[in-house]
Amino acid sequence: MTIKRDLYLDKLKNHMHNGMIKIITGMRRCGKSVLLFNLFYNYLIESGVKEDHIIAVNLEDVGNHEFRDPQKLYDHICSQIKTNEQYYVFLDEVQYAISKGDAQSDEPLPLYGVLNGLLHKMNVDVYVTGSNSRFLSSDIRTEFRGRGDEIHVQPLSFAEFMSVYDGDKYDGLRDYMAYGGLPQIAFMKTHEQKAAYLTNLFDETYIKDVVDRYGIRRNAAEFGELVDILSSAIGSLSNPTKLSNTFKSVKNKTVAQLTIARYISYLEDSFLIDEAVQYDVKGKKYINSPKKYYFTDLGLRNARLNFRQLEETHSMENVIYNELKLRGYSVDVGVIEKREKSEDGKSLRKRYEIDFVANQGYKRYYIQSALAMPTLEKEQQEQRSLMGVNDSFKKIIIVGGSTMTHYNESGILIMGIHDFLLKKDSLDF
Numbered sequence: 001m002t003i004k005r006d007l008y009l010d011k012l013k014n015h016m017h018n019g020m021i022k023i024i025t026g027m028r029r030c031g032k033s034v035l036l037f038n039l040f041y042n043y044l045i046e047s048g049v050k051e052d053h054i055i056a057v058n059l060e061d062v063g064n065h066e067f068r069d070p071q072k073l074y075d076h077i078c079s080q081i082k083t084n085e086q087y088y089v090f091l092d093e094v095q096y097a098i099s100k101g102d103a104q105s106d107e108p109l110p111l112y113g114v115l116n117g118l119l120h121k122m123n124v125d126v127y128v129t130g131s132n133s134r135f136l137s138s139d140i141r142t143e144f145r146g147r148g149d150e151i152h153v154q155p156l157s158f159a160e161f162m163s164v165y166d167g168d169k170y171d172g173l174r175d176y177m178a179y180g181g182l183p184q185i186a187f188m189k190t191h192e193q194k195a196a197y198l199t200n201l202f203d204e205t206y207i208k209d210v211v212d213r214y215g216i217r218r219n220a221a222e223f224g225e226l227v228d229i230l231s232s233a234i235g236s237l238s239n240p241t242k243l244s245n246t247f248k249s250v251k252n253k254t255v256a257q258l259t260i261a262r263y264i265s266y267l268e269d270s271f272l273i274d275e276a277v278q279y280d281v282k283g284k285k286y287i288n289s290p291k292k293y294y295f296t297d298l299g300l301r302n303a304r305l306n307f308r309q310l311e312e313t314h315s316m317e318n319v320i321y322n323e324l325k326l327r328g329y330s331v332d333v334g335v336i337e338k339r340e341k342s343e344d345g346k347s348l349r350k351r352y353e354i355d356f357v358a359n360q361g362y363k364r365y366y367i368q369s370a371l372a373m374p375t376l377e378k379e380q381q382e383q384r385s386l387m388g389v390n391d392s393f394k395k396i397i398i399v400g401g402s403t404m405t406h407y408n409e410s411g412i413l414i415m416g417i418h419d420f421l422l423k424k425d426s427l428d429f
Contacts, residue, residue, distance in 0.1 A: 001187070003183055004039075004160070009039050011151050024151050037092065059073075067097065158319070169422065178299070226255075230267070234294055235313075237278075276292040277291050278290070280335050296322065320356065328360055332357045334357040334389075335353060366386055368385065370398070383410060405426075
């Protein structure tokens with residue numbers, strides 16, 4: 001069974017024939033290849049494109065090993081372009097064809113030369129995928145200099161996950177928060193299968209890729225320990241200084257702050273984690289440290305911790321963050337400072353946090369995540385930070401469990417987590 005990925009398929013359709021290389025990035029096993037070689041391929045065929053006008057090469061396939069030589073790859077593609085009609089080139093896992101050299105020298109033609117060369121062919125539309133380990137967003141910006149059009153693919157959204165899930169939305173969300181949204185997980189039945197798959201994938205693919213790419217084999221143990229610390233601290237404010245102190249107090253090790261900052265950047269570039277920066281709502285300025293870190297896929301995070309820390313509060317917050325990013329919002333952590341009086345009448349400055357400030361164009365939403373609000377007192381506590389915002393943008397509290405979507409007396413939109421995740425335009429209720 002193939003899971004529909006209409007969000008990304010529509011993006012590919014909208015970027016067709018734009019004179020740029022469509023670069024599909026994302027962590028391994030998130031569905032990039034299926035999107036290109038199955039869903040988009042079928043769309044082209046159904047649109048009337050001839051099969052021999054789609055030149056597809058999977059460079060991960062050992063049968064295509066010879067095409068990992070960029071010059072041979074380029075020659076092969078050119079040999080298939082036999083008319084002036086429109087052709088489409090699909091290259092999967094292009095990092096296997098990256099080599100050093102200059103197109104003007106006797107060295108093999110480098111991959112970037114191959115792709116840029118294809119751009120000059122007026123009847124060729126180029127699409128490539130690259131794994132997180134050797135074909136990162138930073139490489140795209142450097143090598144293509146404005147000629148690469150990145151389409152970033154995330155693991156399954158909850159709505160995509162539920163489209164093939166055998167059960168109701170309540171059990172579905174429980175499993176989604178435990179095992180994440182990698183497509184293969186959606187078809188596995190037992191905890192043992194899912195745990196083994198995620199654990200092996202994290203250790204043998206993601207971590208190994210980062211260690212090999214950046215040459216940190218000698219420090220692989222401390223890098224792994226940092227991953228463990230970050231896994232335990234999703235949704236908590238942190239920075240290299242705090243993490244360095246954690247190494248000293250918990251691990252009895254000294255790891256320099258610069259080293260930790262570098263390791264975090266490796267994880268971010270590899271699409272394993274993402275950061276949310278603090279934003280002073282009243283002062284309208286960013287506070288660059290500390291930050292919050294969220295995992296792109298909760299299943300991988302949970303597997304890293306052997307499924308020992310399945311806190312619903314932090315898991316729900318991580319799921320909301322990922323959904324907002326998937327919908328195209330830039331997401332910050334809001335900070336509100338208010339002056340309040342203490343019991344003895346003294347004026348105090350208090351700092352409140354808004355879980356998420358989501359921005360997209362002219363839109364902005366202030367969002368609080370609350371696992372439960374069983375009492376009016378708890379509701380007032382959750383909305384306290386939101387009430388400190390003086391502008392007119394919508395304020396929302398997303399609640400775990402089953403809650404009817406409504407506005408309360410303070411004008412704050414209250415909605416359940418299932419409605420938020422399953423309804424595409426839920427924030428505009």
